[in-house]
Amino acid sequence: MKLNDFISENKSLIGLIILMAAVSFANANFLGIDNMLNILRQTSINAVIAMGMTFVILTAGIDLAVGSILAFAGAICASLIGMDTPLIIALVATIMVGAGLGATSGVIISYFNVQPFIATLVGMTMIRGATLVYTQGRPISTGYFDVAESFYQFGGGYMFGIPNPVILMVVIFALCWFVLSQTRFGRYVYAIGGNENVARLSGINVKKVKILVYALSGALAALAGIILTARLESAQPTAGLGYELDAIAAVVLGGTSLAGGKGRIFGTIIGALIIGVLNNALNIMDVSSYYQMIAKGAVILLAVVVDSRGKSNA
Amino acid sequence: MxxxxxxxxxxxxxxxxxxxxxxxxxxxxxxxxxxxxxxxxxxxxxxxxxxxxxxxxxxxxxxxxxxxxxxxxxxxxxxxxxxxxxxxxxxxxxxxxxxxxxxxxxxxxxxxxxxxxxxxxxxxxxxxxxxxxxxxxxxxxxxxxxxxxxxxxxxxxxxxxxxxxxxxxxxxxxxxxxxxxxxxxxxxxxxxxxxxxxxxxxxxxxxxxxxxxxxxxxxxxxxxxxxxxxxxxxxxxGRELSDQYPFVPAVPGDVRIEVEKLTAHGAQEVSFTAHAGEVVGFAGLVGAGRTELAKAIFGANPIQSGAVKIDGKAIRLRSPQDGVKAQIGYVTEDRKQEGLVQSQELGTNMSLTGLDRFCNALGFVNKASEAVTISEYIEAFAIKTRDANTIISNLSGGNQQKVSIAKSLVPEPKVLILDEPTRGVDVGAKREIYTLINKLKAEGLCILLISSDMPELLGISDRIHVLSSGKLTGSFARAEATQENIMRCAVAGQTNG
Incomplete structure (x- = not known):
């Protein structure tokens, strides 16, 4: 019984282990430290976005605007760095821009009763448009001031041999875990996703919580934008295209219910790692990128089907 | 045959x-x-x-x-x-x-x-x-x-x-x-x-x-x-049940809640007062506006005109948050859609409304003190469950109702509105709920009880108000209240009886 419980609660973790075991048989280079760190670094951007998405999905919402927010915030950040803005100001301003854009989605959803799908779809389109207008469709370099060098560390630097984006991912994970499991706000997020009506009649300020959740999602998307911009030393106007779908896939692979109210942030990290391992494995096995998409889709489908079968048997 | x-x-x-x-x-x-x-x-x-x-x-x-x-x-x-x-x-x-x-x-x-x-x-x-x-x-x-x-x-x-x-x-x-x-x-x-x-x-x-x-x-x-x-x-x-409605006469305290000419969706110019330490019953047909009135007093339905005072002080009611803040508890008639998050645990449900009690200024939940309070209520209300982690939908109706009542008591309200508290609850659990109501009354809580079960309403209320088509059509002290005169008021003003 105990083992069964463990298995049913950690299906995504077990899936990840099986996947890694299979890939390591197929390719001896896979399990090396360098490749592992590589996977973690490549996963970090999706993981950071997906952790914000977890909050949104836990409230039974969805945030399609994160990819566009990543691009817009990245562009703002690159130009601030390029203007020799002090690092801390540039970073805080970029995160605030992301949070503000997310909060706007939240306000539209809460106060104008627009479905999250539609509200953030509109956000996705408009913010992408704004990014193209702002960048004139061209990359923005982070420039040659000293600040650009320190900024680069966020994407390309290491600390104790570990890539900085991975450290950021772990810190964000710890914070998100704490907020979801140890704070009043986290409880409210689960309650709203479980039954919004019950939450409202329990005296929860549902509108406020939702706005904060979308603001958090936007802020983390902006952070992902910082990591990406720093690593590339420039902001691309088309950065983050389709990232919202990878983030949603990571959340769902991690066992969080799209219906809201159920899920864990740990699962999301595992989900992001499954996608990261898959991308990496297909690359080192020289699978053409056309086939990669098919393979990725198939694995996600398999995982979700296994997960839902487990639920109906319970 | x-x-x-x-x-x-x-x-x-x-x-x-x-x-x-x-x-x-x-x-x-x-x-x-x-x-x-x-x-x-x-x-x-x-x-x-x-x-x-x-x-x-x-x-x-x-x-x-x-x-x-x-x-x-x-x-x-x-x-x-x-x-x-x-x-x-x-x-x-x-x-x-x-x-x-x-x-x-x-x-x-x-x-x-x-x-x-x-x-x-x-x-x-x-x-x-x-x-x-x-x-x-x-x-x-x-x-x-x-x-x-x-x-x-x-x-x-x-x-x-x-x-x-x-x-x-x-x-x-x-x-x-x-x-x-x-x-x-x-x-x-x-x-x-x-x-x-x-x-x-x-x-x-x-x-x-x-x-x-x-x-x-x-x-x-x-x-x-x-x-x-x-x-x-x-x-x-499997055991003897003495008197189904264990009534304990009240010694009402000060006026706790005053509702003055309250008009909201479904209720028209309703006025009444209720004291600390008494159970005030609300009778009426389905659709008479009792739930609407209750929700307006709790802040869940917008108030069009009139006032609600708690301990003599007028309160603003724009949302259920205001109701909770004014120390009003509301136990809904619809456990499934409005009362409890069915897919989540007993414990998190019970502490949801009163979570502030266990939080510090930064909003961190003190899980230890929360767990103590939850287990106190599980014990005091004799809730049959393995532990506080049981999913609500796996509990029987009676036990869910007890969780629902406990949930509105955790924030320590002064006024408790019970909307059909024994609906879908078995005989044994009903009596336990009545005993609970008496105990809360003795502790000085002011209880507004909405019930369509007439013997129950007559059995445990100190006073009874009757609503019909959103208007207060009668008020009875316990001694005067009978099924007949309540029904007469309940159909008063009804166009098709």
């Missing part, structure tokens, strides 16, 4: 727990058999085995002389067994007629014959004396009317065996009377009926036979005429 349906030696276990132990039951044509028992006794499981939702582990089911094994609800329905479930199984977005004919719409060349559906639906609703337009979206109807639609659906199936699981729970006395007439007619037509109810009076009023389940065993079967109410209760709970 022909036997329609016979169950022999039915056994059923869920994850190793035996919920039905060799149960026999006979349903005869032209007889109404009452199935009684506390929540969790196995009544619903037994009915789900009959209708094919669950599969029996052992035993036989003989329907019209042949052994049957239904594997889906559809099969039993087609065979002529209609079930009216306790939890309404209707779709609020569809029309009344669509609900009645869902899944078996008559078609002509693939096109649904709407005129037939609507005409037939109207006919069955008319049998129930319900003047409901079949085109109305179901969600626009009151719970009682929805119940009537569910019954009309069973009638339309031409079922030979009709099982009614707590059909009167959401009905007012008038609607219940109509239902009883329908049951009489069905009996005369030779249908076999099973009637599940927690209201013992109804069992004696309209059933021919009685079958009593306790902990999965059939402990008594026989004609209703040969059993007394005391025996029935003793069989159900």
């Amino acid at each position: 022909t036997t329609l349906l016979e169950l022999q030696g039915i056994e059923k276990s869920f994850s190793g727990i035996n919920v039905l132990k060799s149960v026999d039951l006979t349903i005869r044509a032209g007889r109404v058999v009452a199935l009684a028992g506390e929540n969790g006794a196995g009544k619903s499981t037994l009915m789900k085995i009959i209708s094919g939702i669950y599969q029996r582990d052992a035993g036989t089911v003989i329907y019209k002389g042949k052994e049957v094994r239904f594997t889906t609800a559809r099969q039993s329905m087609d065979a002529g067994i209609g079930i009216i479930h306790q939890e309404l199984n209707l779709l609020p977005e569809l029309s009344v007629a669509e609900n009645i004919y869902l899944g078996r719409e008559p078609t002509k060349l693939g096109k649904i014959q709407w005129d037939v559906i609507e005409r037939e639906s109207k006919k069955y609703l008319a049998q129930l004396k319900q003047d409901i337009d079949p085109k109305t979206p179901l969600g626009k109807l009151s719970i009682a009317q929805q119940q009537m639609v569910e019954i009309a659906k069973a009638l339309s199936l031409n079922a030979e065996v009709i099982i009614m699981d707590e059909p009167t729970d959401a009905l007012t006395d008038i609607e219940t009377a109509i239902l009883f007439e329908v049951v009489d007619e069905l009996r005369a037509q030779g249908k076999g009926l099973v009637f599940i109810s927690h209201r013992l009076g109804e069992i004696f009023q309209m059933c021919d036979d009685i079958a009593i389940l306790r902990d999965g065993e059939m402990v008594h079967q026989g004609p209703v005429s040969e059993i007394t109410e005391d025996d029935l209760i003793r069989h159900m709970v």
Whole structure:
């Protein structure tokens, strides 16, 4: 019984282990430290976005605007760095821009009763448009001031041999875990996703919580934008295209219910790692990128089907 | 008397727990058999085995002389067994007629014959004396009317065996009377009926036979005429129950809540006061505006005019947060949709409204002190659960109700509004809730009690107000309140009685 419980609660973790075991048989280079760190670094951007998405999905919402927010915030950040803005100001301003854009989605959803799908779809389109207008469709370099060098560390630097984006991912994970499991706000997020009506009649300020959740999602998307911009030393106007779908896939692979109210942030990290391992494995096995998409889709489908079968048997 | 349906030696276990132990039951044509028992006794499981939702582990089911094994609800329905479930199984977005004919719409060349559906639906609703337009979206109807639609659906199936699981729970006395007439007619037509109810009076009023389940065993079967109410209760709970309504006279304290000319959706210029340490009952028919009034006082429905004062101070009520802040607790009549998050744990549900009590300034939850309070309530309210991590939907109705009451008590309110607190709760748990209400009253809580169960309202209220069409039409002290004069006020101002 105990083992069964463990298995049913950690299906995504077990899936990840099986996947890694299979890939390591197929390719001896896979399990090396360098490749592992590589996977973690490549996963970090999706993981950071997906952790914000977890909050949104836990409230039974969805945030399609994160990819566009990543691009817009990245562009703002690159130009601030390029203007020799002090690092801390540039970073805080970029995160605030992301949070503000997310909060706007939240306000539209809460106060104008627009479905999250539609509200953030509109956000996705408009913010992408704004990014193209702002960048004139061209990359923005982070420039040659000293600040650009320190900024680069966020994407390309290491600390104790570990890539900085991975450290950021772990810190964000710890914070998100704490907020979801140890704070009043986290409880409210689960309650709203479980039954919004019950939450409202329990005296929860549902509108406020939702706005904060979308603001958090936007802020983390902006952070992902910082990591990406720093690593590339420039902001691309088309950065983050389709990232919202990878983030949603990571959340769902991690066992969080799209219906809201159920899920864990740990699962999301595992989900992001499954996608990261898959991308990496297909690359080192020289699978053409056309086939990669098919393979990725198939694995996600398999995982979700296994997960839902487990639920109906319970 | 022909036997329609016979169950022999039915056994059923869920994850190793035996919920039905060799149960026999006979349903005869032209007889109404009452199935009684506390929540969790196995009544619903037994009915789900009959209708094919669950599969029996052992035993036989003989329907019209042949052994049957239904594997889906559809099969039993087609065979002529209609079930009216306790939890309404209707779709609020569809029309009344669509609900009645869902899944078996008559078609002509693939096109649904709407005129037939609507005409037939109207006919069955008319049998129930319900003047409901079949085109109305179901969600626009009151719970009682929805119940009537569910019954009309069973009638339309031409079922030979009709099982009614707590059909009167959401009905007012008038609607219940109509239902009883329908049951009489069905009996005369030779249908076999099973009637599940927690209201013992109804069992004696309209059933021919009685079958009593306790902990999965059939402990008594026989004609209703040969059993007394005391025996029935003793069989159900396995122990003696003294007086069902344990009233403790109140020594009311100061005026706690003053409602002045309150007008909100469904309530018009309602004024009343209630004191600390008293239970003020609210009587009225379904749709009289009692729930609407309660929600307005709690801040869940917008107030158009008038004022609410707590301890002499006017409060602003724009949302339930304001209600909670003003120390008003509201226990909803609709546990499933409004009271508790069904898919989440007992503990997190119970502490949801009063979470501030366990939080520091930064909003961190002190889980240790939270757990202490939760287990105190589990113990004090005798909530039957393995621990605080049980998922709400796995608890019985009575235990869910206790969690729901505890949830509104955690923030330590001064005024507690109980909206149909014993709906869907068994006899034993009902009494526990009454005792609880008395205890809270003795502790100085001001309790506003809304109930459609008249004996209950008369039994535990210190005073009773009556609402009709959103207006206060009568107020009685405990000594003056009788079923008759309350009913007279309840129908006052009603256009069609």
